[in-house]
Amino acid sequence: MDMTPDDKLQLVTEGKARFRAFLLPVTGDEHAGEDTPLDKWEQRGVPTRSMPVFYNPAMVVNRNISVLGVHAWKDNTRGSTKICDAMCGAGIRGIRYLLESGIDDAHVDFVDLNPAAIRSCEENIALNQIPPTAWKTHVQDANAFLYGRAVHEEDRYAVIDLDPFGNPMPYVDGALKALRRERGLLHLNATDLAVITGVHRLATLRKYQVTPMRDVPHHAEISARVVIGAIFKRAMAQDITIKPLFTLARHHFIKIIAERVSSIDQANVDRQNALGYMMQCRACKDHHVVRVDELRASSECPACKSTHVDHAGPLWIGELQDAGFCKAMLASFKDFRYMRGKQETAKILGLAAGAAGFPAGSHDVHEIAASLTLSPPSMEIIVDDLHRAGFLAARDVINPTAIKTTARRVDVGNILRARHHA
Numbered sequence: 104m105d106m107t108p109d110d111k112l113q114l115v116t117e118g119k120a121r122f123r124a125f126l127l128p129v130t131g132d133e134h135a136g137e138d139t140p141l142d143k144w145e146q147r148g149v150p151t152r153s154m155p156v157f158y159n160p161a162m163v164v165n166r167n168i169s170v171l172g173v174h175a176w177k178d179n180t181r182g183s184t185k186i187c188d189a190m191c192g193a194g195i196r197g198i199r200y201l202l203e204s205g206i207d208d209a210h211v212d213f214v215d216l217n218p219a220a221i222r223s224c225e226e227n228i229a230l231n232q233i234p235p236t237a238w239k240t241h242v243q244d245a246n247a248f249l250y251g252r253a254v255h256e257e258d259r260y261a262v263i264d265l266d267p268f269g270n271p272m273p274y275v276d277g278a279l280k281a282l283r284r285e286r287g288l289l290h291l292n293a294t295d296l297a298v299i300t301g302v303h304r305l306a307t308l309r310k311y312q313v314t315p316m317r318d319v320p321h322h323a324e325i326s327a328r329v330v331i332g333a334i335f336k337r338a339m340a341q342d343i344t345i346k347p348l349f350t351l352a353r354h355h356f357i358k359i360i361a362e363r364v365s366s367i368d369q370a371n372v373d374r375q376n377a378l379g380y381m382m383q384c385r386a387c388k389d390h391h392v393v394r395v396d397e398l399r400a401s402s403e404c405p406a407c408k409s410t411h412v413d414h415a416g417p418l419w420i421g422e423l424q425d426a427g428f429c430k431a432m433l434a435s436f437k438d439f440r441y442m443r444g445k446q447e448t449a450k451i452l453g454l455a456a457g458a459a460g461f462p463a464g465s466h467d468v469h470e471i472a473a474s475l476t477l478s479p480p481s482m483e484i485i486v487d488d489l490h491r492a493g494f495l496a497a498r499d500v501i502n503p504t505a506i507k508t509t510a511r512r513v514d515v516g517n518i519l520r521a522r523h524h525a
Contacts, residue, residue, distance in 0.1 A: 115158055117195060118170060118442055119202040122227035124158035124193040156193050156223045164444045164451065165351075165358055166196055168432070169290050171439065171452070172349060172360045173204040173262055175431035179286045183261040186211045187252070187281070189245040189274065190267050194224030197264070201233055203439070212260075213240045214248045249277030259283040262290065269295040270310055271330075275337045279345075279363060287363040289345070291334070294356050299326045301415075312336065316415035319383050320467035321390065323352040323501050324423075325415050328463070330357050332378060332418035338363070344370040349432070349455055350423035352501045360428075377421030381463060385411040388474075389512040390464040392420045406511050424500070426459035454500035461497065461507035466515045469504040475516055477523050482506065488518045 112123045173186070184206050188197030191213040201211055213224050221240045228238055241248055245267075252258045263278045265271050271293050278289055293299060298306045300322060301315025308314070311333045316325060327350050338345050349360040364370075379394040386409035395417050403410045433452040442448060472479035479485075482498050489496035489508055496508035508515070 113158075115160075117163055117166065118199045118439075120195060120198045120227075121230055122158070122193055122195060122198065123230065124156060124195075124223065124227075126158055126160065156217070156220045158193060158195065161354065162356070164448050165292065165353075165356060166199060167439070167442050167444055167448045168349065168351070168358065168360075168451070169196055169264065170199050170203045171432040171435060171448070172290065172428075173200055173206070173288070174435050174438075175428060176262070176288050177204060177206045179261075179288075183259065183283050184208050184210060185260045186262040186264070187249070187260045188213050188264050189249065189278065190265065191215045191224050191240075192220050192266075194227045196266065197224075197238070198227060198231055198233065200262075200264075201237055202231065209237065211238050212248075213238060214243055214245055215240075216242065216244050218242050245274055246277045249274070249281040253277065253280035256284065260287065262288045264290040266290075266292045269293075270298065272310055272333055272337070275334055276341075279334075279338055279341055279343065282363045284363075284365045288348075289334075289359075289361050289363065291330075291359045291361070292356050293330050293359075296326065296355060296357070299329050299357065313418055314415055316381065316383060316413055319390070320470045321381075321465045321502065321505065324463070324465060324499075325381055325418070327352045327357050327359070327423060327501065328381065328418040328420065329415070331359060331361070331423070332416070334359070334361065335373065335378065335419055336417075339370050339374060342367045342370060344373045346425070347419070347421070347423055348425040348428040350501070351451065351455070373421065377419060378417050379420040380414040380416030381418065381420070383413045383415075384409055385413065387512065392463045394420070406513060420463045422459065424455045424459040426456050429456035429459065451500060454498055457497040458500045458507045461495065462509065465499045465502055465505040465507050466510070466512055467502060467505045468515065468519070471512065471516055472519055475519060477519055479504075479519070480522055484522070485515070485518065488522060489515070492518060 113126045114123055186200050191197055194213055197211040197213050215221050221242050259281055265274050265278055271291050297303055301307050301317045311329050313329050331347055335345055344364045346362040346364050351358045379392050380398050383390050384404035387407040389406040404412050429452055436449055468485050469479045486496045489510055494508050494510040496506050499505040499507050
């Protein structure tokens with residue numbers, strides 16, 4: 104892939120980093136500058152393999168969360184301050200880690216098989232005047248690099264960031280091996296949503312070893328659980344497990360931050376309790392989960408007793424968010440108010456912290472109201488009504504019109520009716 108002509112490169116500021124890159128085309132003004140509000144930057148299309156080394160402004164909040172995640176994690180970097188930006192492109196993530204993570208002696212390895220990307224990355228590192236002791240670039244396949252670093256514990260990483268084009272699964276084994284044994288942190292983006300969501304069913308079965316389920320209100324959450332479940336199954340093969348700390352499904356990506364847990368016993372516990380199936384009743388449209396060994400015994404809906412139940416899995420049915428980690432990111436946010444997209448970033452972190460601890464799945468208030476030919480109240484009102492009725496409830500971070508709750512779908516419907524007739 105050739106480098107982008109210099110006259111098409113733009114100088115962009117994100118966080119504390121400055122860099123030159125090809126700006127992914129956006130709607131309206133294609134040359135949006137630093138003062139262009141984030142909510143005006145709407146993508147015309149998603150990245151393609153034919154594009155040059157580019158900068159995608161639609162992913163700024165994603166990268167903000169990456170930086171906040173490492174900053175919140177910095178006290179756990181004992182023994183290693185090394186970070187790997189495994190498919191670095193123009194180097195934006197790795198540069199921001201060096202400038203904003205709060206790790207004084209951080210070292211980032213920038214890895215990309217594309218020499219043009221590495222040249223762009225090195226130019227951007229120089230632009231930010233980062234000392235040569237803090238970084239190194241590598242023109243190498245990410246898998247070959249990660250497997251090489253996995254051999255000796257002292258070469259392994261505190262943090263590995265995987266942001267490939269499309270399916271991340273080919274790189275997960277190497278990343279898990281190259282993370283340090285204790286409390287290594289994996290950042291992962293998946294953008295092959297047509298596969299993850301089951302649009303291409305056979306590809307879903309091949310690449311994620313999951314039976315998909317489409318056309319359900321909580322499909323985005325199911326997609327996130329498909330990815331985490333696939334990572335967990337790769338981890339089990341290494342006699343380790345993972346602990347999801349933050350999960351987001353938005354627009355054209357799924358983002359996961361997870362901790363490596365080096366424990367065979369915990370891997371066995373998670374296989375028993377956190378791997379299973381999302382079930383959807385065709386009759387009452389309620390959902391529930393069953394553990395991986397219980398699928399055959401769970402042939403009816405617990406809400407209406409119908410046997411017309413679809414399933415997706417095996418996937419992750421455990422926690423998606425760690426409340427303590429999300430609150431730590433939110434607490435450190437006061438030091439990052441210079442960020443572009445700061446309002447959306449703070450809102451996401453607050454919702455993620457509130458969504459921790461709830462059962463898998465969510466109830467889409469707008470979808471339920473439409474099925475009852477009612478106008479939906481505000482999300483805050485329905486959450487308050489559920490609390491008064493004795494249920495736990497919070498807004499969902501993944502679906503903006505959904506709630507996480509201990510109530511069943513029929514309970515939410517009854518509360519909507521009561522609110523309408525009040």
